Amino acid sequence: MDSLPQSTSMSPAYAPFIGCRWPGTLSASLVCAVDLPSREGRQALARHVWREGGLEVMAFDSADGAASWVARAAQQRSLSLRVATSMRTTERAVRARAGRECRVFDVAHVADQNGLVALISKCKTSVFLKCFSTTEMARSVAPALRLPTGARPIRVGSDRASSGAALTASRDQGASSRGAALSSPQRWGDSRSQSDAGAVLRVSTPITRRTRGVGAPSVGRAQGQRRSRLGQAQPRLPPSDPVFVTGDAGAGKTTLLKTVKRHLVEMDPFMGMCATTGIAACCLGGLTLHSWLGLVPSAVAAAATGASPSDVAALLPVPARRRIRAARILVIDEISMLDTTLLDAIDGLCRFVRSTPTSPMGGLTVLFCGDFVQLAPGSFSFRAVVWKALFGKRAVVLATAHRHGGDPSYLGLLRRLRRAELTEADVLALQSRVVDGVAPVDAVSLYATVEEARRHNQHRLGALGKRTITYVAENFGGRLSSDAARVVLDSLTPAPDSLVLCLNAAVLAVSNVYFHRHGVCSGCRGTVVGFQASGGAQGEAEELPMVEFKLPSGVLRRIVVSRTNFMAATVTGDAAGHSSSHSSSYNPVRRQLPLVLGWALTIHKAQGMTLELAYVTLSCVFTFSMVYVACSRVRSLGSLFLKTFDTSLVTVSREALSFHDELDHVPLM
Numbered sequence: 001m002d003s004l005p006q007s008t009s010m011s012p013a014y015a016p017f018i019g020c021r022w023p024g025t026l027s028a029s030l031v032c033a034v035d036l037p038s039r040e041g042r043q044a045l046a047r048h049v050w051r052e053g054g055l056e057v058m059a060f061d062s063a064d065g066a067a068s069w070v071a072r073a074a075q076q077r078s079l080s081l082r083v084a085t086s087m088r089t090t091e092r093a094v095r096a097r098a099g100r101e102c103r104v105f106d107v108a109h110v111a112d113q114n115g116l117v118a119l120i121s122k123c124k125t126s127v128f129l130k131c132f133s134t135t136e137m138a139r140s141v142a143p144a145l146r147l148p149t150g151a152r153p154i155r156v157g158s159d160r161a162s163s164g165a166a167l168t169a170s171r172d173q174g175a176s177s178r179g180a181a182l183s184s185p186q187r188w189g190d191s192r193s194q195s196d197a198g199a200v201l202r203v204s205t206p207i208t209r210r211t212r213g214v215g216a217p218s219v220g221r222a223q224g225q226r227r228s229r230l231g232q233a234q235p236r237l238p239p240s241d242p243v244f245v246t247g248d249a250g251a252g253k254t255t256l257l258k259t260v261k262r263h264l265v266e267m268d269p270f271m272g273m274c275a276t277t278g279i280a281a282c283c284l285g286g287l288t289l290h291s292w293l294g295l296v297p298s299a300v301a302a303a304a305t306g307a308s309p310s311d312v313a314a315l316l317p318v319p320a321r322r323r324i325r326a327a328r329i330l331v332i333d334e335i336s337m338l339d340t341t342l343l344d345a346i347d348g349l350c351r352f353v354r355s356t357p358t359s360p361m362g363g364l365t366v367l368f369c370g371d372f373v374q375l376a377p378g379s380f381s382f383r384a385v386v387w388k389a390l391f392g393k394r395a396v397v398l399a400t401a402h403r404h405g406g407d408p409s410y411l412g413l414l415r416r417l418r419r420a421e422l423t424e425a426d427v428l429a430l431q432s433r434v435v436d437g438v439a440p441v442d443a444v445s446l447y448a449t450v451e452e453a454r455r456h457n458q459h460r461l462g463a464l465g466k467r468t469i470t471y472v473a474e475n476f477g478g479r480l481s482s483d484a485a486r487v488v489l490d491s492l493t494p495a496p497d498s499l500v501l502c503l504n505a506a507v508l509a510v511s512n513v514y515f516h517r518h519g520v521c522s523g524c525r526g527t528v529v530g531f532q533a534s535g536g537a538q539g540e541a542e543e544l545p546m547v548e549f550k551l552p553s554g555v556l557r558r559i560v561v562s563r564t565n566f567m568a569a570t571v572t573g574d575a576a577g578h579s580s581s582h583s584s585s586y587n588p589v590r591r592q593l594p595l596v597l598g599w600a601l602t603i604h605k606a607q608g609m610t611l612e613l614a615y616v617t618l619s620c621v622f623t624f625s626m627v628y629v630a631c632s633r634v635r636s637l638g639s640l641f642l643k644t645f646d647t648s649l650v651t652v653s654r655e656a657l658s659f660h661d662e663l664d665h666v667p668l669m
């Protein structure tokens, strides 16, 4: 490991835990604030942690120091990183990552050692991180710690850190520490001989790993023993049958996934809980499939053009590959939104990354959920080769329509609308919901096209009559002209080139950047409740919006939203309008707030949502089932407001319908 800086003592004034590597490796790297005198020292630590993985604690002199390291490391590794600003968010990150309980102790602020011991002994959880303000304190507390069964001691300090302010372990230490917790004072004695002053103690019980690919080092009998113990503690489960769950809109597919999620996490802490769209991921409390798989735009582009799995895998961030290797279960909601080619490409990718070329999806136990009679891209994923291998015609079909259970006549209408078989009475009922532009103000407006939704949002913004602030995106196009970069970025990123906000503006998050820290993922709706001055991207002051988001759980979360990077898929010089002599590829980047105005949504974005009131404009519907999806968002006919209604707008894909009708129903249990 790189040599560590000389020790200084921890300043209790600093925030305890301020950085967390996320998402990514199967273990979390946590960063805590400790006095480190030099930038070089921090970088040494950063390099070390990147190489090691594992559950680790890092030390920085300030929140700024950690944040800048995290940003730098993110750039270098093309990884998505987060800075946890409080103990709570750090804990949450670890818990979510490890799928287990976790307590993180800020002992820098615990005055007496007895208090500290009492605090720690209350923790019956299985992932421990403990941060001690001084080595002396850590040593004196060590014997009193009661640690979980199977816990093993770890060493404190690093070989070269003669008086390092931070403790980390070298690779072989990591081997033991990954299955370790502190239990014996002798062990402290060992480490004292090597390192006299570890100001931070790394203690962790195992986050079970299935494969070496997830970061477990390879050497040592001790490790083999540890593995076998882990094997006993959590035996490798045989793959179960793949399950496809379907049902009408509102049948409770997503709710079912949310219900089984907890049990699945117990079976597989590294499970992928995903949805194909941001909003569906938000409703599910998971990640988009693209995020989980690390399908950066260049990888998606490669998969779409039939690149080999190894070529696509080479474009994935390392942590994503580790995730794919480590998971046993993959859940995908709104599977209908995935197209044939991409599903087959994902199958190839999983087989390659998991080194199981003959098993569909690389041997992952899959739980797919969705309804092909709702919105889908041109080519249905049930046409994929892997679909046939996984499910054939088998499906669990949920028969009870929970969303519309309170309005049986509307439920009947929706069932006929789904098949494009409306009766005259149905048409009259829907026409009775046509209002001439007058809908309740809190109704969410649904439109078929992005442009219509944009116009509606602009109108609502103007109607507020408040002082507006315009956020102009910073576009980085490499050798592309700024106009060409803007055009490319407009089409390939969700962030607008220009975003106008004011107080009380309704907004929608278009990135998962605040997901791990705050639970706000792409698709989450919120309201601007204020503005706060902050240093801008180039250091100039910028007023940033404070947004109150409503999480799917109903919890309100206030966040000062700042600019983030949106990277477009690789484009070639030709595609960007250059001559063929400039045919090299570019990754244009847009730096913008991850928000769009949110009074109106497209029907595509609303798929999967339950809305209290909806005002739907159907005049521009352009694909199958849009009317059905839009109308089925509300619970009853009385909550639906239509701008116009015409039966010619009602369509359904006969292929999807026959697929659904011909399914072999299998029981859920």
Ligand SMILES: Nc1ncnc2c1ncn2[C@@H]1O[C@H](COP(=O)(O)OP(=O)(O)OP(=O)(O)O)[C@@H](O)[C@H]1O
Binding pocket: 247, 248, 249, 250, 251, 252, 253, 254, 255, 256, 371, 402, 403, 607, 608, 609, 610
């Ligand atoms: N078992 C259940 N009991 C009571 N209410 C339920 C149940 N399952 C779902 N619901 C309610 O029904 C509504 C729709 O559920 P959910 O979003 O899970 O349906 P869905 O099948 O995923 O819908 P869509 O196809 O539109 O995405 C939600 O408000 C949910 O709370």
